Amino acid sequence: FEGTVDAREAGAGGLADAVAVAVDDLVAAEMVARETGGVEDYRLVATAVGETTSKQYVRPETGERIVAGLRAAADLSEATTLTAFEVICDTPDMQDTYLGNAERADIYQFARSNAAQLTTDMTDPDDFEGWLESVKTARILDEWIGGATVEELVERYRIGPGDLDSRVERAEWLLSAAEALGETTGVRVPAVSRARSRL
Known part of the structure; x- marks a missing residue:
């Protein structure tokens, strides 16, 4: 040195x-x-996890969070595509989606009413605002695969069409990394593959 x-x-x-x-x-x-x-x-x-993380071109913190998220998702009674999206959206490699003051209460209520599908307890995050932003992004992606149109999502969440495209592209990449890390760790969360196949 x-x-x-x-x-x-x-x-x-x-x-x-x-x-x-x-x-x-x-x-x-x-x-x-x-x-x-x-x-x-x-x-x-x-380690095997480190090697897989590197081969997937994700940051070590992203790999660590995905593995922890997969383990938490495997413990849920029913992991959904929203669960899979929350896991990957709460990583440094996913771009945050701005959370405006007007929608903060709505996303908070959404997180409360869908808590059984989320891997993070609402009292756990050190950066609660950042976690709410990741929940917003997960919600957008889940609505996208549920059939919402670009126009509906743009109007509802005040994002541009290009922003939606970039989130979908990153989600595909991070879901692929989650599948690979799940394989490496032996943690199977079928919702990850379902979410990826529907993007």
Whole structure:
């Protein structure tokens, strides 16, 4: 690290500390594991989940959240396509959908009335506003596969047609990643495949 520009400017200790924190985060997320023994103290190896996450081109935090979401969905009495969309929409790789003041109460009520289909308890999120935005996006996608037209969704949720297209495209990608991570972890949530096939 001493040879890098950052180390010269900030000092090698700061960079080494940042790398150590990043590695610790990846180990905690079960993306990499430390193998001990040999000449070095340890070496890092990708776990099966870490390898799948990397091959799906999603961020480690997205992979971690999807795996946690799949496990929570598998514990629900009946996971639905809304469940699958909530899992993938509450990740850093899904673009947020703006939540206006006028619709906040509506999305809150929607989340309350559909709580049995959601993997996140309304009292759990650290960023409640961000979670409500993900619920809004999940609702839009669920209504899209339910037959709502572009015009209806644009008017109802104040999004542009291009915004809808980009959310659908990202949802296809993230549902594909969720299927792959489900296969890797052995967590089967049929609603993920149903949601993906209907997009």
